[in-house]
Amino acid sequence: MSTPNRPPSTEVTKTYRRPIPNTWWLKKRSTLLFMIREWSSVFVALYALCLLGQLCALSKGAESYNALLAKSLSGASLVLHLVMGVFVLYHMVTWFKISGRIFGSGPLSPGAVTAINYVVWVAASIGVFYWIF
Amino acid sequence: MADQIKLTIWRYNPDKGEEYRPQTFTIPYQKDWSILDALNHIKAEVDGSLSYRWSCRMAICGSCGMMVNGTPRLTCSTYLNEFYPNEVTLEPLANFPIIKDLVVDLTDFMDKLRSVKPWIIRENKKDDEDTSKEYLQTPTQMESYYQQSLCINCTLCYAACPAYGLHSDFLGPAAIALTYRYNNDSRDQGREDRRKVVAAENGVWKCPVVGDCTEVCPKHVDPSAAIQRTKVNSAVSWFFSALKGGKRE
Numbered sequence: 314m315s316t317p318n319r320p321p322s323t324e325v326t327k328t329y330r331r332p333i334p335n336t337w338w339l340k341k342r343s344t345l346l347f348m349i350r351e352w353s354s355v356f357v358a359l360y361a362l363c364l365l366g367q368l369c370a371l372s373k374g375a376e377s378y379n380a381l382l383a384k385s386l387s388g389a390s391l392v393l394h395l396v397m398g399v400f401v402l403y404h405m406v407t408w409f410k411i412s413g414r415i416f417g418s419g420p421l422s423p424g425a426v427t428a429i430n431y432v433v434w435v436a437a438s439i440g441v442f443y444w445i446f
Numbered sequence: 447m448a449d450q451i452k453l454t455i456w457r458y459n460p461d462k463g464e465e466y467r468p469q470t471f472t473i474p475y476q477k478d479w480s481i482l483d484a485l486n487h488i489k490a491e492v493d494g495s496l497s498y499r500w501s502c503r504m505a506i507c508g509s510c511g512m513m514v515n516g517t518p519r520l521t522c523s524t525y526l527n528e529f530y531p532n533e534v535t536l537e538p539l540a541n542f543p544i545i546k547d548l549v550v551d552l553t554d555f556m557d558k559l560r561s562v563k564p565w566i567i568r569e570n571k572k573d574d575e576d577t578s579k580e581y582l583q584t585p586t587q588m589e590s591y592y593q594q595s596l597c598i599n600c601t602l603c604y605a606a607c608p609a610y611g612l613h614s615d616f617l618g619p620a621a622i623a624l625t626y627r628y629n630n631d632s633r634d635q636g637r638e639d640r641r642k643v644v645a646a647e648n649g650v651w652k653c654p655v656v657g658d659c660t661e662v663c664p665k666h667v668d669p670s671a672a673i674q675r676t677k678v679n680s681a682v683s684w685f686f687s688a689l690k691g692g693k694r695e
Contacts, residue, residue, distance in 0.1 A: 343656060
């Protein structure tokens with residue numbers, strides 16, 4: 314006989330948890346794009362290492378820097394830089410979009426925040442271009 | 447013969463020793479039926495043992511969430527005419543343990559929700575007792591948290607979140623969205639209490655920004671934005687605390 318005034322037991326005795334396959338991220342477009350963004354971080358890091366290598370060569374003098382530049386013009390290097398460029402651009406575009414979501418509120422809409430990112434990026438790129446050339 | 451539609455429902459009954467398995471029902475198609483109406487038809491006319499949760503039928507209570515063709519949806523506001531003449535597959539909400547058929551165990555979510563103290567906290571406990579005192583807000587102050595206050599705890603965001611699926615210790619979208627809601631309420635003074643939970647390892651920092659939680663939210667709460675903003679607030683708070691030589695947690 315049940316005890317009066319005792320609430321019914323809510324204890325769950327045997328539940329089933331569905332396994333998650335390693336390919337879970339391939340099932341939806343959003344998770345696939347997310348994984349591409351995550352992997353693009355590797356190319357961003359690689360690109361940063363290339364820049365550090367250039368700075369290191371520059372610090373050693375013109376001869377060292379020119380030798381590195383000559384190596385950079387090989388076919389394999391150009392392909393690598395092209396691939397890195399594509400992934401770095403993709404990484405940048407996704408984070409510009411996310412920054413809109415984070416900071417876009419009140420008078421500044423998410424679209425406006427993303428647009429400001431692009432404007433600053435283009436302005437900085439033009440500035441660097443004129444500074445170098 | 448009247449139009450018909452097929453519903454494949456994933457079922458589980460541990461009391462009968464049944465494995466997790468699909469069962470297909472062919473039922474009359476009514477274009478104005480929600481999926482919940484179809485489930486009620488099956489329960490009343492075809493198989494009374496089918497288990498699922500529902501209550502309000504108007505997308506307010508958040509009880510009837512299920513995976514509809516792989517996407518977390520409220521079945522009371524999802525209609526058969528969206529899928530007809532194709533088949534509809536129903537599964538229990540993903541990432542939660544299944545109790546029976548379409549009913550999942552929400553104990554973990556309820557514990558997490560409680561841990562962020564989703565209520566207004568006042569530093570002076572006497573404020574809770576003094577019911578005559580008013581705490582006025584400007585429309586702008588209310589606007590800062592209104593969107594997150596629309597959360598109905600339906601847990602669709604948890605079912606959509608791959609981070610929660612892979613790491614069940616993650617605090618999760620709705621709990622963090624509600625943290626954001628109360629932290630941004632001008633009447634609340636409990637930000638520090640909640641910071642210990644949301645800024646911890648299993649808090650906001652476990653979110654890898656997939657954004658599916660926001661996509662599936664039936665109330666347009668945007669938990670993803672709330673999580674990312676909480677990350678920014680948490681980082682800024684930590685930075686100034688470190689500058690002052692405060693304790694790093």
